[in-house]
Amino acid sequence: MATWNLSGNYAETCSCSVPCPCNFLNAPTEEDCTAWAAWHIEEGEFDGTPLGGLNVALALNSPGHMLETKWRVAMYVDDRAGEAQREALQQIFGGEAGGLFGELKGFIGEVAGVRSAAIEFRNAGGGRHFSIEGAGSADIEPVAGEGGQAVRIDNAPLSLSPGQPLTVGKAAAVSLSDHGITLGKAGLNAFFAPFSYTSG
Incomplete structure (x- = not known):
């Protein structure tokens, strides 16, 4: 199996209320x-x-408890990636190369699509913005806690950034419509965090 490592920043939003109960195995x-x-x-x-410098995105629908159902997913790979880079990212985020996504692969019931797309990801006023050409976008704001500091969750049972505290946010705006996977209601759950993944 290939040896690989990735580090950077990630952000997500979903259809659950703040904070998402799925991260606590509910x-x-x-x-x-x-x-x-x-x-x-x-x-x-x-x-x-x-x-380094490339972006990836995933859309996912779980028709019930995430640990008790099979997920429907779509993957988007940065259109700036060369052929070898694109294949590498598809293997990593598709779970074929082990690591975190290898552990999650068993929950995937259907891959609705995989395609190259222009993907933007940036910090935005203390939150995050990302957009995927032809699929949608999200604007995420941090949730303010005591003293105006961002709320964070450490050591969540289910996380896309193991070992890192998740900053709790909410979607100020969100749109997703592709492969029958849709999301469009603002004000719901979001997280963002640094990440560090390895092949294990």
């Missing part, structure tokens, strides 16, 4: 959970192929 707020996530890779490589 049932979603509604009957299902639709999540929209994006990653900006600052540093990384896959068997010597450099991956």
